[in-house]
Amino acid sequence: MASAGETLLALGGKRTTGQSIRTQNAMAAMAIANVVKSSLGPLGLDKMMVDDVGDVTVTNDGATILKLLEVEHPAGKVLVDLAQLQDEEVGDGTTSVAIIAAELLKAANELVQQKLHPTTVINGYRFACKEAVRFIQENLALSTDDLDRTSIIKAAKTTMSSKLISTDSDFFAEMCVEATNLIKVTDASGKATFPIKAINVLKAHGKSSRESMLIRGYALNCTRASEAMPRKIAGAKIACLDFSLQKSKMHLGISVVVEDPSKLEAIRREEMEITKRRIEKILKAGANVILTTGGIDDLCLKQFVEAGALAVRRAKKVDLKRIAKATGATLTSSLATLEGDDEQFDPSLLGQADEVVQERISDEELVLIKGPKARTAASIILRGANDVMLDEMERSLHDALCVVRRVLESKKLVVGGGAVEAALNVYLDNFATTLPSREQLAVAEFANALLVIPKTLASNAAKDSTQLVAKLRAFHYKSQTEKENSHLKWAGLDLENGNIRDNKEAGILEPMISKVKCLKFATEAAITILRIDDLIKLDKVEKQQHDDECM
Numbered sequence: 269m270a271s272a273g274e275t276l277l278a279l280g281g282k283r284t285t286g287q288s289i290r291t292q293n294a295m296a297a298m299a300i301a302n303v304v305k306s307s308l309g310p311l312g313l314d315k316m317m318v319d320d321v322g323d324v325t326v327t328n329d330g331a332t333i334l335k336l337l338e339v340e341h342p343a344g345k346v347l348v349d350l351a352q353l354q355d356e357e358v359g360d361g362t363t364s365v366a367i368i369a370a371e372l373l374k375a376a377n378e379l380v381q382q383k384l385h386p387t388t389v390i391n392g393y394r395f396a397c398k399e400a401v402r403f404i405q406e407n408l409a410l411s412t413d414d415l416d417r418t419s420i421i422k423a424a425k426t427t428m429s430s431k432l433i434s435t436d437s438d439f440f441a442e443m444c445v446e447a448t449n450l451i452k453v454t455d456a457s458g459k460a461t462f463p464i465k466a467i468n469v470l471k472a473h474g475k476s477s478r479e480s481m482l483i484r485g486y487a488l489n490c491t492r493a494s495e496a497m498p499r500k501i502a503g504a505k506i507a508c509l510d511f512s513l514q515k516s517k518m519h520l521g522i523s524v525v526v527e528d529p530s531k532l533e534a535i536r537r538e539e540m541e542i543t544k545r546r547i548e549k550i551l552k553a554g555a556n557v558i559l560t561t562g563g564i565d566d567l568c569l570k571q572f573v574e575a576g577a578l579a580v581r582r583a584k585k586v587d588l589k590r591i592a593k594a595t596g597a598t599l600t601s602s603l604a605t606l607e608g609d610d611e612q613f614d615p616s617l618l619g620q621a622d623e624v625v626q627e628r629i630s631d632e633e634l635v636l637i638k639g640p641k642a643r644t645a646a647s648i649i650l651r652g653a654n655d656v657m658l659d660e661m662e663r664s665l666h667d668a669l670c671v672v673r674r675v676l677e678s679k680k681l682v683v684g685g686g687a688v689e690a691a692l693n694v695y696l697d698n699f700a701t702t703l704p705s706r707e708q709l710a711v712a713e714f715a716n717a718l719l720v721i722p723k724t725l726a727s728n729a730a731k732d733s734t735q736l737v738a739k740l741r742a743f744h745y746k747s748q749t750e751k752e753n754s755h756l757k758w759a760g761l762d763l764e765n766g767n768i769r770d771n772k773e774a775g776i777l778e779p780m781i782s783k784v785k786c787l788k789f790a791t792e793a794a795i796t797i798l799r800i801d802d803l804i805k806l807d808k809v810e811k812q813q814h815d816d817e818c819m
């Protein structure tokens with residue numbers, strides 16, 4: 269039987285409308301946010317996820333937790349997508365965005381229950397979000413002049429404070445800032461960008477995380493194909509190939525009928541000759557380092573050894589793409605020319621680097637491409653006890669790299685530890701009273717919903733959240749109403765001591781873009797779900813019945 273708000277469809281399915289669907293969606297969003305809530309902040313805890321084949325993931329990253337949850341509820345899925353979006357756009361703040369969105373939705377649902385039209389709530393939320401972003405940009409952002417290397421390191425440390433590597437955050441923050449600076453690219457207009465995908469992160473079992481290292485250059489987790497090849501090549505000319513240098517075989521489905529048995533040997537020889545000729549062409553173009561995604565036959569290795577070249581087989585395609593970008597090479601998938609005649613390998617396809625060398629780093633042999641000509645490159649080798657730990661270290665490092673990049677690109681920071689949320693709460697609360705329309709209620713609820721962040725941070729740190737947040741609001745009220753106390757706008761939570769402190773001085777800094785995007789995305793997601801007032805769910809077609817019909 270259908271429950272209240274649900275009607276049965278003639279087609280075979282269910283339709284849920286009005287308040288019932290709104291409450292259902294808000295509850296689903298809250299359920300999802302509650303999963304990640306306890307992982308927020310420096311004293312938040314980790315989650316252990318075990319998938320259907322028994323793979324274990326231990327993480328504190330909101331986006332990863334939500335991705336692994338396999339949420340089925342449509343409104344819940346919006347929240348999962350929201351966290352992914354924040355992850356892609358900013359890299360950090362994924363837990364916060366899910367929590368704020370769920371809180372906004374809960375508040376909106378209550379307003380609608382009090383007979384405020386959803387459209388009014390939506391307008392109020394949009395208005396409040398716009399005003400909040402403006403307030404952050406004008407009053408809460410730390411200007412470019414205050415930014416130096418230490419501030420960037422502090423921002424990286426803040427994002428790592430909640431992660432597994434928090435105890436070594438000084439060490440890793442330095443490493444992230446150095447690595448990001450290494451891959452700086454300045455375009456023609458003089459604008460600097462930091463494509464952090466160019467940083468290759470390798471993971472190696474064993475030793476402690478402190479023994480992780482940064483390498484200037486691209487580290488390829490492969491060794492040279494033969495011991496007879498040189499270990500080091502200076503003035504490297506690099507060919508990046510996406511095909512095998514093995515005995516060439518006929519394509520599948522092609523058959524050659526040979527009537528004369530003596531011709532068989534000739535065919536075999538020619539098969540080998542084709543590859544030999546290819547290698548000759550590559551070497552003739554000037555290549556002395558050959559990297560390929562495919563295999564290299566032992567017979568062909570001889571040619572490389574004789575030419576004094578260094579060849580690497582079975583490299584990952586993604587690595588070769590990055591090496592090609594860094595050295596100015598072109599990843600070549602065949603030697604065929606457009607004219608269709610004989611195969612060619614043009615010297616312009618080669619990339620250049622100061623040196624390519626095989627070195628023993630930690631316990632492994634790696635091929636390093638040092639001083640690439642087109643762009644600089646950086647690699648980080650992570651050390652850790654086991655896979656689970658290394659994976660989480662990689663995720664945390666990724667978050668920190670994203671934060672460093674954002675700070676370097678936008679050059680704006682805000683203070684963390686609930687400072688921004690509390691300041692916005694006080695400001696929007698006052699701002700709401702100046703609005704003579706119904707939207708006033710929605711703006712006030714928006715302001716209240718933001719307090720979920722300091723409240724959760726405090727309760728995760730086992731502190732009295734009600735008292736702490738009240739104290740924090742009082743500080744921010746003073747900062748906004750008394751000119752001589754304006755420095756109190758940097759007041760945030762001191763979670764270790766359960767107090768309020770100047771978080772700017774304490775070095776709890778976050779990129780401004782992370783907060784701004786977090787607010788914008790959370791508001792948009794809440795609005796998307798709030799707009800729904802009808803859910804039509806069709807019944808699944810019974811497979812058994814379908815099979816019977818087919819028989």
Ligand SMILES: Nc1ncnc2c1ncn2[C@@H]1O[C@H](COP(=O)(O)OP(=O)(O)OP(=O)(O)O)[C@@H](O)[C@H]1O
Pocket residue numbers: 307308309310312328329330331359360361362363364365426427429430667683684685686721725761762763776778
């Ligand atoms: N030392 C600190 N003292 C007080 N608050 C802190 C401290 N370090 C971080 N925070 C706060 O913790 C929150 C960030 O927590 P966390 O890193 O767990 O979540 P997230 O960044 O939202 O999501 P994720 O890291 O999972 O993508 C921010 O609000 C930040 O201001």
